[in-house]
Amino acid sequence: MTALPYAVDAESPLRDAELATLRTQYEKEGDMAGIQTKFNYAWGLIKSNARRDQQLGVQLLSEIFRVSPDRRRECLYYLALANYKLGNYGEARRYNDLLLDKEPANHQAADLRRLIDDKVTKEGLMGVAIISGVAIAAGVVGGILFRGKRR
Numbered sequence: 001m002t003a004l005p006y007a008v009d010a011e012s013p014l015r016d017a018e019l020a021t022l023r024t025q026y027e028k029e030g031d032m033a034g035i036q037t038k039f040n041y042a043w044g045l046i047k048s049n050a051r052r053d054q055q056l057g058v059q060l061l062s063e064i065f066r067v068s069p070d071r072r073r074e075c076l077y078y079l080a081l082a083n084y085k086l087g088n089y090g091e092a093r094r095y096n097d098l099l100l101d102k103e104p105a106n107h108q109a110a111d112l113r114r115l116i117d118d119k120v121t122k123e124g125l126m127g128v129a130i131i132s133g134v135a136i137a138a139g140v141v142g143g144i145l146f147r148g149k150r151r
Contacts, residue, residue, distance in 0.1 A: 012047065019044045019053075035068050039075075046082040058082045073099065080112055089120050 014022075026033050026041040033041075038060050045057030058079060065075040080095035093116050099109045 013049050014044050014047055019048065035064055035071060039064055039071065043078060046078060046085065051086065054082055054086050058086070073102070076102075077109060077112070080109070080116075084112065084116055084119070089116055089123075092116050093120075 013019075022041045022044040026037050029037050042057045042060035042064070045053040045060070048054060048057070061075045061079050061082065064071050065079065068075075076095050076099040080092045080099065083089070083092035083095065093113070096109055096112050096116065099106060100113065103109065
């Protein structure tokens, strides 16, 4: 069983030349691309800062997950990580929880779970603040309009 990287590792994208090398190998193999080649390319894609690359990485990892049971553990983690980076926190949590169900002591998955929870909490609080700000603004405008009609 190989060790999974910590979530922060995904925040450092590959250099363009490194990703190009992975892409070239994947394209060279074409429809006959091996699981390892596809996985390496997907890994490089999810490390990218480009949303389109990350989405392609999710697609490739999903294909690997379906056809290669021995790679499912790694795929679950990287699918969770990729969805976290894409802002799909529900999907990220779903994949990560599947991994944690199989490996409750997995430190990398636990680390990612905390990141997901923190982001959901932070964005939830921001959403509440935005809604509150809109409600206050509507109240002020309504009060001004109402006062203006009474005169």
